[in-house]
Amino acid sequence: MKGIRQLAEHLDISIGTVSRALNGKPDVNEETRKRVLAAAEELGYVANQSGRSLRQGTTNVIGLMIESSKETIEDSDNFFLGLTSGLQSVLARHKLDLIMLPCPTDEDPYEYLKRMVARRVVDAMIISATQRVDKRIDLLSKAKIPFVSLGRSQSSGNSPWIDLDFDGVANSAVDRLVAHGHRRIAIAAPSSDINLGYIFLDGYRSALERHGIAYDPSLVIRVKTSEQGGYQAGHELLQIDNRPTAVILIYELMAIGLYRRLTEAGVIPGRDLAVIGFREEPRAKFLQPALTCFRMSLHDLGVELAQTLLATMPAYSHFYPDSERNMIWPLKLIPGESDSFHLLAAQ
Amino acid sequence: MKGIRQLAEHLDISIGTVSRALNGKPDVNEETRKRVLAAAEELGYVANQSGRSLRQGTTNVIGLMIESSKETIEDSDNFFLGLTSGLQSVLARHKLDLIMLPCPTDEDPYEYLKRMVARRVVDAMIISATQRVDKRIDLLSKAKIPFVSLGRSQSSGNSPWIDLDFDGVANSAVDRLVAHGHRRIAIAAPSSDINLGYIFLDGYRSALERHGIAYDPSLVIRVKTSEQGGYQAGHELLQIDNRPTAVILIYELMAIGLYRRLTEAGVIPGRDLAVIGFREEPRAKFLQPALTCFRMSLHDLGVELAQTLLATMPAYSHFYPDSERNMIWPLKLIPGESDSFHLLAAQ
DNA sequence: CTGAAAGCGCTTACAG
DNA sequence: CTGAAAGCGCTTACAG
Numbered sequence: 001m002k003g004i005r006q007l008a009e010h011l012d013i014s015i016g017t018v019s020r021a022l023n024g025k026p027d028v029n030e031e032t033r034k035r036v037l038a039a040a041e042e043l044g045y046v047a048n049q050s051g052r053s054l055r056q057g058t059t060n061v062i063g064l065m066i067e068s069s070k071e072t073i074e075d076s077d078n079f080f081l082g083l084t085s086g087l088q089s090v091l092a093r094h095k096l097d098l099i100m101l102p103c104p105t106d107e108d109p110y111e112y113l114k115r116m117v118a119r120r121v122v123d124a125m126i127i128s129a130t131q132r133v134d135k136r137i138d139l140l141s142k143a144k145i146p147f148v149s150l151g152r153s154q155s156s157g158n159s160p161w162i163d164l165d166f167d168g169v170a171n172s173a174v175d176r177l178v179a180h181g182h183r184r185i186a187i188a189a190p191s192s193d194i195n196l197g198y199i200f201l202d203g204y205r206s207a208l209e210r211h212g213i214a215y216d217p218s219l220v221i222r223v224k225t226s227e228q229g230g231y232q233a234g235h236e237l238l239q240i241d242n243r244p245t246a247v248i249l250i251y252e253l254m255a256i257g258l259y260r261r262l263t264e265a266g267v268i269p270g271r272d273l274a275v276i277g278f279r280e281e282p283r284a285k286f287l288q289p290a291l292t293c294f295r296m297s298l299h300d301l302g303v304e305l306a307q308t309l310l311a312t313m314p315a316y317s318h319f320y321p322d323s324e325r326n327m328i329w330p331l332k333l334i335p336g337e338s339d340s341f342h343l344l345a346a347q
Numbered sequence: 348m349k350g351i352r353q354l355a356e357h358l359d360i361s362i363g364t365v366s367r368a369l370n371g372k373p374d375v376n377e378e379t380r381k382r383v384l385a386a387a388e389e390l391g392y393v394a395n396q397s398g399r400s401l402r403q404g405t406t407n408v409i410g411l412m413i414e415s416s417k418e419t420i421e422d423s424d425n426f427f428l429g430l431t432s433g434l435q436s437v438l439a440r441h442k443l444d445l446i447m448l449p450c451p452t453d454e455d456p457y458e459y460l461k462r463m464v465a466r467r468v469v470d471a472m473i474i475s476a477t478q479r480v481d482k483r484i485d486l487l488s489k490a491k492i493p494f495v496s497l498g499r500s501q502s503s504g505n506s507p508w509i510d511l512d513f514d515g516v517a518n519s520a521v522d523r524l525v526a527h528g529h530r531r532i533a534i535a536a537p538s539s540d541i542n543l544g545y546i547f548l549d550g551y552r553s554a555l556e557r558h559g560i561a562y563d564p565s566l567v568i569r570v571k572t573s574e575q576g577g578y579q580a581g582h583e584l585l586q587i588d589n590r591p592t593a594v595i596l597i598y599e600l601m602a603i604g605l606y607r608r609l610t611e612a613g614v615i616p617g618r619d620l621a622v623i624g625f626r627e628e629p630r631a632k633f634l635q636p637a638l639t640c641f642r643m644s645l646h647d648l649g650v651e652l653a654q655t656l657l658a659t660m661p662a663y664s665h666f667y668p669d670s671e672r673n674m675i676w677p678l679k680l681i682p683g684e685s686d687s688f689h690l691l692a693a694q
Numbered sequence: 695c696t697g698a699a700a701g702c703g704c705t706t707a708c709a710g
Numbered sequence: 711c712t713g714a715a716a717g718c719g720c721t722t723a724c725a726g
Contacts, residue, residue, distance in 0.1 A: 002719095003718090003719055003720080004719065004720065004721095005719080005720095013696085013697090014696065014697045014698075015697090015719090015720080015721095016696075016697060016698075016699090016721080016722080017695085017696055017697075019720070019721055019722085020695095020696090020721085020722085023721080025721095025722095027695060027696085028695070028696085029695055029696085032695080032696085044461075044465065045465070046461075046462060046465030046466050047466065047719080047720065047721095048401075048466065048467050048718090048719050048720070049397075049466040049467055049468050049720095050396075050397045050398075050400035050401040050406070050467065050718080050719070050720085051397075051401055051702090051718075051719030051720030051721085052719080052720055052721075053397035053702090053720090054395075054397040054398055054401055054701090054702045054703060054704085054718090054719080054720070054721095055701075055702050055719080055720050055721045055722080056702080056720085056721065056722095057702070059397070061468075066428070066447075078425075081413070081449065084449045084451075085451070085452050088449070088451040088452075089451075092451065097463075098449060099446045099447065099448060099449075099468075100413075100446065100447035100448075100449060101446055101447075102428065102431045102435070102445060102446075102447060104431075104432070104435040104436075104439065105432050105435075114391075114393075115393060116444075118391065118392070118393030119393055119394065119395065119396040120395050120396055120397060121396050121408075121446075226629070227629060227632075227633055228629070231633070256633045257633055259633075260633045260635070263635075282573070282574060282575070285574075286574055286578070286603045286604055286606075286607045288607070288610075349703095350702090350703055350704080351703065351704065351705095352703075352704095360712085360713090361712065361713045361714075362703090362704080362705095362713090363705080363706080363712075363713060363714075363715090364711085364712055364713075366704070366705055366706085367705085367706085367711095367712090370705080372705095372706095374711060374712085375711070375712085376711055376712085379711080379712085394703080394704065394705095395702090395703050395704070396704095397702080397703070397704085398702075398703030398704030398705085398718090399703080399704055399705075400704090400718090401702090401703080401704070401705095401717090401718045401719060401720085402703080402704045402705045402706080402717075402718050403704085403705065403706095403718080404718070467719095695726105696725100696726085697724105697725090697726085698724095698725085698726105699722100699723100699724090699725105700721105700722090700723090700724100701720100701721095701722095702719105702720085702721090703718105704717100704718085705716105705717095705718090706715100706716090706717095707715100707716090708713105708714095708715090708716100709712100709713090709714085709715105710711105710712085710713085710714105
């Protein structure tokens with residue numbers, strides 16, 4: 001089966017009627033519609049997307065940009081795949097397809113996005129890993145391509161975003177550690193310019209301040225957000241004079257490397273050093289002692305992202321009248337054993 | 348900037364010439380070409396892909412289908428992202444873009460692929476996670492869409508594929524364990540109908556046979572290919588009468604759960620039970636004792652996949668005259684400590 | 695309810 | 711070397 005023309009000839013009917021029947025337009029005889037649908041199914045006809053897109057001016061495709069930089073490959077683990085189910089559950093309602101656009105390692109993310117947008121392969125974009133200043137946001141705004149970013153940015157202005165509650169997480173982590181008697185609390189932050197690092201650190205600082213604890217820059221450890229980074233963080237922790245008694249990790253899988261390095265040095269996590277991770281991860285469940293971390297549903301986040309995005313698209317906004325343009329995504333603390341001990345006052 | 352027409356008007360030149368200049372056709376005055384290129388850059392013009400595709404009959408996009416089923420989400424980890432760099436390095440040479448097509452969890456992979464193919468959103472497809480009998484292969488063959496599958500299948504016939512050397516891995520794992528004195532060697536195989544499970548098991552059986560060891564079905568443990576599956580595998584291992592002294596895992600991250608379950612029972616991996624994993628994974632590096640496993644380069648595999656695919660496409664085949672249609676991808680054993688002990692003859 | 699025709703944005707023979 | 715025109719496969723006003 002080639003095109004709608006062949007199908008129409010086969011049915012001895014005009015292509016216009018075939019198109020209307022297939023697209024569920026009301027002004028088609030039910031008998032005719034049935035014949036068309038049956039023939040299409042039988043011959044395996046599906047409309048060529050380029051033809052549709054060109055005529056309609058929309059692709060019915062939503063793009064999820066993925067940066068597979070050396071660092072993020074190990075970093076993102078299954079984050080994106082976890083999001084897709086939620087995204088698709090919403091997009092499917094509107095017959096929109098989701099495609100993932102992996103930016104090549106050696107290509108500038110900005111140029112890549114620009115190219116994809118200019119070629120009009122998608123109607124809208126979801127971007128993530130927003131930098132502190134992110135030119136992609138300006139690009140999309142100017143090009144008037146609907147988009148939502150996972151992660152706010154100084155470039156955001158009035159553009160829609162959803163961001164994880166890094167501030168809340170940092171605060172409740174510090175609160176919990178302080179309640180357990182800790183005063184020297186280190187933090188493992190990303191070495192890149194990703195915006196969440198700034199927010200996380202700000203939350204940490206203000207939490208310390210609330211508790212009357214002086215901020216000590218030497219307790220901020222900058223590493224890659226990976227297991228290797230965790231190992232490195234452990235290594236650096238061990239070298240700090242007057243060693244901190246607790247550490248908060250920006251990335252949960254860091255804990256694997258951290259535990260390893262600590263154990264090598266005879267320092268037992270959860271006994272000699274309190275550890276709080278970030279996101280709950282199936283993989284990290286098997287760590288011993290169990291990691292205290294924060295729970296969120298990637299599926300639900302995907303749902304919310306899709307709704308926020310659609311709310312900005314004229315063709316779909318009426319379905320989502322109450323959608324917030326910006327949103328801080330809450331996480332729930334899941335107590336583990338990695339920070340359950342209380343520090344003795346003497347220490 | 349809207350379309351080529353606006354750009355042409357702006358330059359006071361015909362759209363045909365603009366198109367030819369932009370596409371590097373030889374029959375364009377160099378002066379004209381420069382002007383066109385400069386104006387396009389300045390105004391940010393990039394050809395609308397739908398227009399091009401419709402006219403040329405090609406999309407210049409290659410699709411990588413991803414199944415994000417409940418199981419594979421945890422399973423695939425960064426496998427696909429690891430492939431993309433290699434794939435893109437080859438595709439970029441031909442100005443082909445790679446997009447990832449995540450099949451929704453609740454949609455049949457066959458129907459999904461059918462839809463994507465019929466809509467002609469891509470010129471060619473890369474599929475993976477091939478089942479023993481895989482209708483997708485018949486579909487693509489019949490539709491004459493160029494494709495390559497990562498994983499052979501009984502449905503493969505003459506179609507191109509690259510598969511990891513599961514047979515070789517199973518054989519060398521058994522050889523190594525036997526050399527260390529093991530006779531009761533268990534294997535953790537996938538519970539799904541994925542084809543690699545069959546090949547892995549066949550390799551295991553024939554290796555045992557070579558060594559004159561009777562195949563014992565009770566030593567084949569079927570679990571999910573995830574950490575949880577590894578935990579489960581550990582659990583089942585511990586229940587087997589005359590407990591096996593070694594186990595081979597089809598999926599490396601199973602080792603995390605396996606170690607955990609064994610340790611809970613006071614059984615020390617690498618001392619009381621020999622363990623060999625499959626693929627080397629950064630994540631598994633931090634396991635203690637270090638896991639004996641098999642090394643491969645995802646990047647190189649991506650390169651090979653892309654070349655194999657392009658070799659089947661008339662427009663590109665002349666670039667890859669020597670490409671094999673089918674290929675077994677070798678892996679190299681990396682000795683760790685998880686199976687380094689020798690079993691005493693007495694045992 | 696159906697058909698004939700226009701046109702979405704391109705590329706590419708075909709003239710000149 | 712350039713322009714005018716056809717046509718890729720659709721959808722959608724517009725007639726009837």
